[in-house]
Amino acid sequence: MASDLQTNISGASAPHSGARIGDVVLRTEGLTKHYGGVHALEGANFEIRKGEHVAIMGDNGAGKSTFVRQITAVEQRTRGKIWFDGREVQFEGPLEARHAGIETVFQNLALADDLNVPDNLFLGREKTFWNFLGPFRVLDYKAMRAATMAGLEKTAVKIPNVGQAIRNMSGGQRQCVAIARTATFHSKLTIMDEPTAALGVQETAQVENIIRTLKEDGEPLILISHNMRQVMDLCDRIVVFRRGRICANLRKEETDGQDIVAYITGAKTQPEYADAT
Amino acid sequence: MSGKQQAHGIGGLTFDAKKRHWPNEVNVFGALVLIVAIFEVLGQILMGQSFLFDSAGRFDSIFNEARLTIIILQVSIVGIIAIGSTQVIISGGIDLSPGSVVGVTAMVAMSFAQVAQVNGNANPTAALGDWAHDLPVIAPIAVGLACGLVAGLVNGMIIAYTKIPPFIATLGMMVAARGASKWWTAGRPISFPTENYKALGAGLTPVFIFIGLAILFFLVLRYTVYGKHTYAIGSNEDAARMSGIQVERHKVLVYTIAGLLAAIAALVLSSKNLTAQAGMGVMYELDAIAMTVIGGVSLTGGRGSIVGTVLGALIFGVIISGFTFLRLDAYYQEMVKGVIIVAAVVLDQWRQRRAGTR
Incomplete structure (x- = not known):
């Protein structure tokens, strides 16, 4: 699976090659x-560094979730x-990505409602x-509960009864439970796909x-x-997708909401992505 | 904020202790007690005798042990199938084939369990040649289990890898397996098993096998990775897949185990009846599904337990025994069973809606 390509990581095609x-x-x-004939994602060059929070924006069908699904396998x-x-x-699959350290909070949460x-x-x-x-190996409930409590504590989430x-x-x-996974497993990269889309004001603040x-x-x-508002408040950089391609890569301090909307709607395209879109 | 609600967490979330509720199995047990009580009252009024308690006035017994034994004995064989159905339904599937698998397994297994001679004459129902007579009991058991395993494996493979709905895939197996059971001897029954084979279904052995398997699968579903993944797939298959569970492989295992349990039921049934017939097990799958549904297993998957299914089986047994006790015709039993099944599903739907609005 893996081949050491550290020298290639500064490749010229990446937006932040420096x-x-x-x-x-x-x-x-x-x-x-x-x-099939639908090009949901086309030639996406992207990178993220340690400690960086990067927003991915774009209209519905722009390729944002498809991008995440490829990264997480x-x-x-x-x-x-x-x-x-x-x-x-x-x-090979999402479990391998998770084992490697990529934790994802999917749009549909990826939680089993009937489990605690x-x-x-x-x-x-x-x-x-x-x-x-083998498949009938016995669950260590005590250890899992202890690790869960530690993970919830780390994210300052308090759930009254984790057994429900x-x-x-x-x-x-x-x-919060979906996000607490990231803390529990000490991930190297967290991906959240519209984590507050279905939440109220108070719950959004919590997330x-x-x-x-x-x-x-x-x-x-x-x-x-x-x-x-959330993106400008929480992220360092904004990458905009349009029609399956990246059309802009913007530092937060160099842009504003109106500018981003212009990229999302196609009114603007960064010169370095003009050929791609 | 009311006194019973406490704020938790940075979002000021509330937790209402009043909304904690007991396990569904408690409700099912309550229903069982209620049904027993109804038969007890009707027995006292209509028959002048007790349904549950010992009317003979013996000092060594409070309950009518004979009736209690019959209740559990008559549901134990279908109960074994219901254990398999429980895990299939929890995984979000359905299996319509176990009744027919019982039929074909009983026929094939009994063919390897026959004695060579009956009263000094050649066995008149011999299905195979002399080589298949007077074999050790392990032979028919192994052949029977292999039959169930193959049927379950085929079900699982078709459902997991062709994405055909379980209802259709197992309906196909139901028809095919019934045909195979008739084809095996061109419809002739197979009788006269060896003494060791007779022991599989003798006396209370079916009850012990049922209870033993129920305890085993209670532990498996509750305490093993297999059980947890079964619940997870039934609860949210996409979430299970995204979490890295090999959903297809797990489904194959679930249906294979259901097939094996149907085979065990077939071995016990054919042994108990001392014969195997192509029509054995007809409607068993529906009775098994009914037991699971009455026991609180959700047809939408993800919820239920073996304890609930055992209680559902007992409710079934009590109804059959109660109607016999009241000397009511069997067709009333069928009608009441049908009403109870529909009522159980309606109750489940209501509980789900209530949970959804909580």
Whole structure:
């Protein structure tokens, strides 16, 4: 899977080619996904560095979620390369991406409603004993509960009863559980796909506070969001997708909401991406 | 904020202790007690005798042990199938084939369990040649389990890898397996098993097998990775897949185990009846599904337990026994069973809606 390509990470095609090699957590080059004749993602060059929070914006169908699905190996890319943590990677599936340190809070949360908090946090990577029993190995509930409490504490999330099923929780609590995975498993990169899209004002504030906690801890984040205020408040950089391609890569201090909307709608395109779009 | 609500977390989320609720199995147990009580009252009024308690006035017994034994004995074989159905339904699927798998497994297994001679004459129902007579009991057991395993494996492979709805895939197996059971001997019954084979279904053995398997699968579903992944897939298949669970492989395992349990039911049934017939197990799948649904297993997947299914089986047994006790015709049983199944599903839907609006 992995081949050491540290020297290639400063490749000229990346938007931020000046980044120090050690700082780059994730880099994609020419990432492309076609569904038959539909070109959902085309030639995406992207990178994110340690401690950086990068927003991905774009209209519906612009390719934002498709981009995330290729990085996290929920789908297999048509072509392109991904480097993560200093190595070129070709994850076989989402579990391998998670094991490597990429935690994703998907748009639809990816939670099993009928399971409780520890069961959801450890879904697919349970702590077990008697491993010789294969699929019938025994769950170590005590260890999973303890790790869950530690993860929730780290993100300052307090859930009254972690033993209750997720379906009995509010939208905000559910989102916090999904985000708490990142703290529990000490991820190297967190990706959130519209984490507050379905939440109320109070719950959104709660999730945003957790994102600030990640920033304080120096954990890199890719945030997909339609919320301009949130993006300008929480992120360092904004990457805009349009029709499956990246059309702008903007530092927060050099842009504003109106400017970003112009890129999203196609009224503007950065010169370096003009050919691509 | 009311006194019973406490704020938690940075968002000021509230937790209402009043909304904590007991497990669904408690409701099912309550229903069981209620049904027993109804038969007890009707028995006292209509028959002048007790349904549950010992009317003989013996000092060594309070309950009518004979009736209690019959109740559990008559549901134990379908109960074994219901254990398999429980895990299939929890995983979000459905299996319509176990009744037919019982039929074909009973026929094939019994063919390897026959004695060579009956009263000094050649076995008149011999299905295979002399080589298949008087074999050790492990032979029909192994062949029977292999039948169930293959049927379950085929179900699982078709459902997992062709994405055909489980209802259709297992409906196909239901028809095909029934045809195979008739084809095996051109419809002739197979009888006269060996003494060791007879022991599989003798006396209370079916009850012990049912209870043993129920305890085993209670532990498996509750305490193992297999169980947790079964619930996760039934609850949210996409989430399970995104979490790295190999959903297709797991489904194959779930249906294969259901097939094996149907095979165990077939071995016990054919042994108990001392014969195998092509029509064995007809409607067993629906009774098994009914037991699981009555026991609180959600047809939408993700929720339910073996404890609930065992209680559902007991409710079934009590209804059958109660109607016999009241000397009511069997077709009333069928009608009442149908009403209870629909009522259980309506109740489940209502509980889901209530949970959704909480």
